[in-house]
Amino acid sequence: MPRPNVAARKSPTWPTPTPEQIEVVILGTYHMDNPGLDAANVDADDVLSDDRQRELTELVSNLEAIDPDFVAVERPASAADAVQDAYLQYRDGGFSYGEAHALNAMHPERDDARQRSRSEVVQIGFRLADRFGHDRVVPVDVPEDLGDSPDLDALEADGFEPTPKRDVPRLDTRALEESLTERLKTSSIPAYHRFLNEEAALHYNDGMYDQFLQMGTDENYAGPDALARWYRRNLRMVHNIWRAVDDDTERVLFIVGSGHVHILRHLLTEFPQFCPVSPLPYLPRED
Template identity: 55%
Template structure:
């Protein structure tokens, strides 16, 4: 395809992406939602990208490039997908990076603050450290804000259905998300892309939609009789994200609001959260979700 055609398609896609994001109003806290992949391979998602080692020289250069781009947005605070009640532990580790005791390109073992796993050798490779800490460090922030409330979507009702091999009736012939194919495609794309390029792809609307299409396509029909296991699982997902929005509000600088400053928070979060967080933030009048794509250019 000629370069001019590629450019035109890119502009059309960017226009489509922009249409899903609201315009900020005066006084709102702006939250840039940077959807990421999990760089330390925790293996906790439906689709788990096979991430190569981000401590290597080439990937570290790409991460510095990504930080250069994100730094221009001038966030007042960096929030990350780690449990809100591990703030002290998380910021103890952040201070080691900020002071220079730890380097971003070196493996360091420290107690994980993940909440769902405890691999001390991989936490230093996580997007929390490699993007969140690095950016907050660049911006001179004293702390980062963990805002997650981890929760497993499965429940006793879905377990009961799975145990007896339940399959919901297919009443509508729509394609199901092929998670194996999606993982292969994303693995190949990551292997052939720079980290900034991969994040531009990951935050396109067509990619963000795939996570919710898969979740809703699977869980809405999953139940029978008095068993609402699938909808309950989606309820858990929404509850988790609502608590994340609440924790973003906890992180807002009250002094800045009193002086009329429009605070900016950059949230580093798994890309599967972006659509639901955008909706919830847009529904909350104190907030305005912000498209990350212009900052990734």
């Protein structure tokens, strides 16, 4: 399994919440419905199989101790009505978690309505909210396409090639995809989530900085501007969590692609009214 050189960079930590702060437990996960939208995509097997359904039940049982006031998920905030309608279908018994259902559009890039029922939003987020008896699930994402801009198109048209100035360790995206897929095939879903939320795995998305920070020439800052959109997306998610809390909120569970966890931890640490919390205490190691 390729790992970035975490020891060579600043070692991140999870801060300790103070009594007045709202805890945000960030559960990094993988995209179970195979949307293929990330830089490194895991080829996920069918979570509707009997074995995977049993493992998901175990995962939810482990996470039940988090006991959040609400569950936030990585779906567009603009699709709140569709997400809520789908959640109530599951909570009220109209849909079964182990079957494929045609869900309303909860993601702008997902065309297969029945495939959406395999999403981690349904299989983990809805299950947990259902287990807690919540009336709602809160979608907080504002998606951005980092690779779509006139400035990036201009660089490509000019045949721009980055010129690395230092020979430093770099992740091989294809090798990473293969190793993550192989690990998922041989792991239970609880064990795979334990792995995804350990410190080394939280840096598997760092290659995007190496990719984008080198992209630009003269007054064209296409790469840094793409990263600015990445930060904007994550900032907006934190903002949307803030919109959803009220005076009685003490803890939130945020289920999000694991590539977001590192930056979200930083942003939530900087906002004094929130405190990011690791999910690892709720994900026991397997013997």
